[in-house]
Amino acid sequence: xxxxxxxxxxxxxxxxxxxxxxxxxxxxxxxxxxxxxxxxxxxxxxxxxxxxxxxxxxxxxxxxxxxxxxxxxxxxxxxxxxxxxxxxxxxxxxxxxxxxxxxxxxxxxxxxxx
Amino acid sequence: xxxxxxxxxxxxxxxxxxxxxxxxxxxxxxxxxxxxxxxxxxxxxxxxxxxxxxxxxxxxxxxxxxxxxxxxxxxxxxxxxxxxxxxxxxxxxxxxxxxxxxxxxxxxxxxxxxxx
Numbered sequence: 533x534x535x536x537x538x539x540x541x542x543x544x545x546x547x548x549x550x551x552x553x554x555x556x557x558x559x560x561x562x563x564x565x566x567x568x569x570x571x572x573x574x575x576x577x578x579x580x581x582x583x584x585x586x587x588x589x590x591x592x593x594x595x596x597x598x599x600x601x602x603x604x605x606x607x608x609x610x611x612x613x614x615x616x617x618x619x620x621x622x623x624x625x626x627x628x629x630x631x632x633x634x635x636x637x638x639x640x641x642x643x644x645x646x
Numbered sequence: 647x648x649x650x651x652x653x654x655x656x657x658x659x660x661x662x663x664x665x666x667x668x669x670x671x672x673x674x675x676x677x678x679x680x681x682x683x684x685x686x687x688x689x690x691x692x693x694x695x696x697x698x699x700x701x702x703x704x705x706x707x708x709x710x711x712x713x714x715x716x717x718x719x720x721x722x723x724x725x726x727x728x729x730x731x732x733x734x735x736x737x738x739x740x741x742x743x744x745x746x747x748x749x750x751x752x753x754x755x756x757x758x759x760x761x762x
Binding site: 573622 | 648687688689691736749750751752753754755756
């Protein structure tokens with residue numbers, strides 16, 4: 533079945549440093565989504581990437597979708613304490629008239645030291 | 647409030663108990679999902695319902711029994727669970743389809759289940 537690998541599992545950074553998490557799928561994706569889960573919270577949708585080579589930005593967050601639509605990355609510039617949490621990528625593969633449930637990566641836990 | 651409400655938020659049950667988790671969405675979505683989140687595994691898709699019809703069952707043990715009476719409500723009935731079933735159970739909903747913007751999940755806050 534489809535697998536989505538995400539690295540690193542944990543990332544410790546000093547506040548103000550940059551952070552990147554990487555996601556790789558075993559199959560070509562229709563789209564990829566990114567979610568953030570704060571400690572004790574639930575996953576919250578951040579963004580969806582659909583096109584090959586797509587790059588999207590949200591303030592200090594930059595999301596990329598690979599040319600082959602099998603990998604993606606999330607980069608945070610100048611991390612802040614509010615960025616703490618777990619970042620998940622989730623890949624979708626369309627079949628027939630609609631997508632099945634998303635396949636999530638294990639997530640990257642971002643820990644920020646002030 | 648996310649628009650997806652889960653109850654109860656916390657549940658402790660013995661292995662012989664029968665309990666149910668409830669999920670309700672007020673977003674007009676046509677698909678609902680149950681995910682399991684435990685410490686050592688990624689978010690695991692359990693069940694998918696599209697317009698009340700179950701379209702996916704990811705080899706979930708029969709001690710978990712879903713029910714979707716309409717497109718706004720989803721239940722997960724639990725019976726004779728094992729301690730390893732202790733986890734956060736997340737309900738989600740989406741507009742399902744093959745178009746951009748579809749299949750974006752809105753999660754509820756989750757039901758934290760502990761099986762003794």
